[in-house]
Amino acid sequence: MQVEQLYTKCLSEAAYFISDAHEAAVIDPLRDVDVYIQMAKEKNVQIKYIFETHFHADFVSGHIELARQTGATIIYGPDTVAHFDFYKAKDGEELALGNVKIKVLHTPGHTLESSCFLLFDEKNEPYCIFTGDTLFVGDVGRPDLFSGDLSKEELAAKMYHSLNTKIKTLADHIIVYPAHGPGSSCGKNLGPDTHSTIGQQKLSNYALQDMGEQDFIEKVTSGLSEAPAYFPINAKINQKGYEQLEIVKTKGLTPLSIDDFKQKVSEGAWILDTRNANEFTAAFIPDSISIGLEGRFAEWAGVLLPFGQKIVLVSEEGKETESITRLARIGIDTVEGYLTGGINTWIKAQEQIDLIIDIDADELAMDIPHDPKLEILDVRKETEYAEAHVQSATNLPLNGFGDILNLAMIEHDRNIYIHCAGGYRSVIAASLLKKQGFHNVRNVLGGFASIKENKSISIVKEVSKLN
Numbered sequence: 001m002q003v004e005q006l007y008t009k010c011l012s013e014a015a016y017f018i019s020d021a022h023e024a025a026v027i028d029p030l031r032d033v034d035v036y037i038q039m040a041k042e043k044n045v046q047i048k049y050i051f052e053t054h055f056h057a058d059f060v061s062g063h064i065e066l067a068r069q070t071g072a073t074i075i076y077g078p079d080t081v082a083h084f085d086f087y088k089a090k091d092g093e094e095l096a097l098g099n100v101k102i103k104v105l106h107t108p109g110h111t112l113e114s115s116c117f118l119l120f121d122e123k124n125e126p127y128c129i130f131t132g133d134t135l136f137v138g139d140v141g142r143p144d145l146f147s148g149d150l151s152k153e154e155l156a157a158k159m160y161h162s163l164n165t166k167i168k169t170l171a172d173h174i175i176v177y178p179a180h181g182p183g184s185s186c187g188k189n190l191g192p193d194t195h196s197t198i199g200q201q202k203l204s205n206y207a208l209q210d211m212g213e214q215d216f217i218e219k220v221t222s223g224l225s226e227a228p229a230y231f232p233i234n235a236k237i238n239q240k241g242y243e244q245l246e247i248v249k250t251k252g253l254t255p256l257s258i259d260d261f262k263q264k265v266s267e268g269a270w271i272l273d274t275r276n277a278n279e280f281t282a283a284f285i286p287d288s289i290s291i292g293l294e295g296r297f298a299e300w301a302g303v304l305l306p307f308g309q310k311i312v313l314v315s316e317e318g319k320e321t322e323s324i325t326r327l328a329r330i331g332i333d334t335v336e337g338y339l340t341g342g343i344n345t346w347i348k349a350q351e352q353i354d355l356i357i358d359i360d361a362d363e364l365a366m367d368i369p370h371d372p373k374l375e376i377l378d379v380r381k382e383t384e385y386a387e388a389h390v391q392s393a394t395n396l397p398l399n400g401f402g403d404i405l406n407l408a409m410i411e412h413d414r415n416i417y418i419h420c421a422g423g424y425r426s427v428i429a430a431s432l433l434k435k436q437g438f439h440n441v442r443n444v445l446g447g448f449a450s451i452k453e454n455k456s457i458s459i460v461k462e463v464s465k466l467n
Helices: 034-043 063-070 152-167 198-204 213-221 231-240 245-252 258-266 277-282 297-304 320-328 342-348 361-367 382-387 424-435 447-451
Strands: 002-008 013-020 023-027 046-051 073-076 094-097 100-106 115-120 126-132 175-178 270-273 311-314 335-339 357-359 374-378 388-390 415-419 441-444 459-461
Touching (some): 013 175, 063 073, 245 335, 297 424, 311 342, 361 447, 382 388, 415 447, 441 447
Parallel strands (some): 046 073
Antiparallel strands (some): 002 013, 100 115
8 A cells, every 4th residue: 555645836735645555545636737747657556536625726637537537436525516426425434445454534614515535545554535625734724715505603613523522532643645745825824744643633733632612712703813715716717627638738738929929918818927937027019917937826816817818928937837737726717828938028029028137135224214105015924924024014915916996006117026925925926016007116025034134124023913
């Protein structure tokens, strides 16, 4: 028996490949399923099952695509309603996989259909549990994402019973394999590790401590940040189905000449530039939005790009397929082509370019006392801002840039200095401001990490405590 975790850092997502005696199962696969098919070939196993812990809200799962290509059966737990062929397993049902078996544990709370899958080894001993978004390392799944007609408090009550009757009763040695790790928005504050044990979580996870139901509900539902806007869209896609990835890629990989590119833009397509942030600031096509592949690319694309919006790409040469695939992972299937040769083609043709001025923290320190129109825009999360920030900074988290009303709060005649924690989010924000007609925009290199090292810049620490 082999269990392998396939972790995708930019989505903080973990899929799993289980194999034994020429049979295999995949748990919570991504939409681009080639990796699982290749693993099956290399191991000489047949993918028999595709287990889905729930309808994922933060990415489009590969369940339908993998089933189409392999003939494997899609397995969901009780209370699942879907618009494609799948097997609805009963609570406690066991499914054989080679010489091992997988037991279905219905654990509603994160969603109604949420289920965990307990793997028994060749000796019929429980070995590990795939907990989806029911149990994370140090946290549990938030109960306010895809809940049908139930309130977050009602779902939290269900989670309380799921954890106490299905999870805490398991032996301490059992390995916990969750669907997400640190950085995921599916919980409040996931720990740094991508796996643990039941015993470790009983000791350290706040949600597994002894408490009454009402206390649990209050703890789980308090301090929840606003969920990304694309979450309910992805959950519906996973429930209803989606277009084949190869069709999406074929359309998106259409090479566009400069004239073709301009025509698409004139027809309403948005320009998405997926190059690294430092390359973008030096030269970009006017009105481009920067979301670099080097960061949490898919997540920010889902937050900031309207679903259904037509897109044309500017990317590093050779990165077009990666850009399209990672967009498709969160259900953005509307790429209509890419600029052949990328930004170099545009520059060589002497087409108009734009730029964002990069400055370091020392220059910001020199400008603060002398520029009456200077405005520092901190685009980090509210919790980051509350811990410490520049004294005169305005906090406008990047996830709020999709709302034009938030940008309307910024006066166009201000000299705007933007920073985040390290420099990735600030370039995205600067590109969005540029697209909305703000011209006096500067990006602070190194973000707050560099700013706080400058002794001339006044920092306010721990103004408030946010959960």
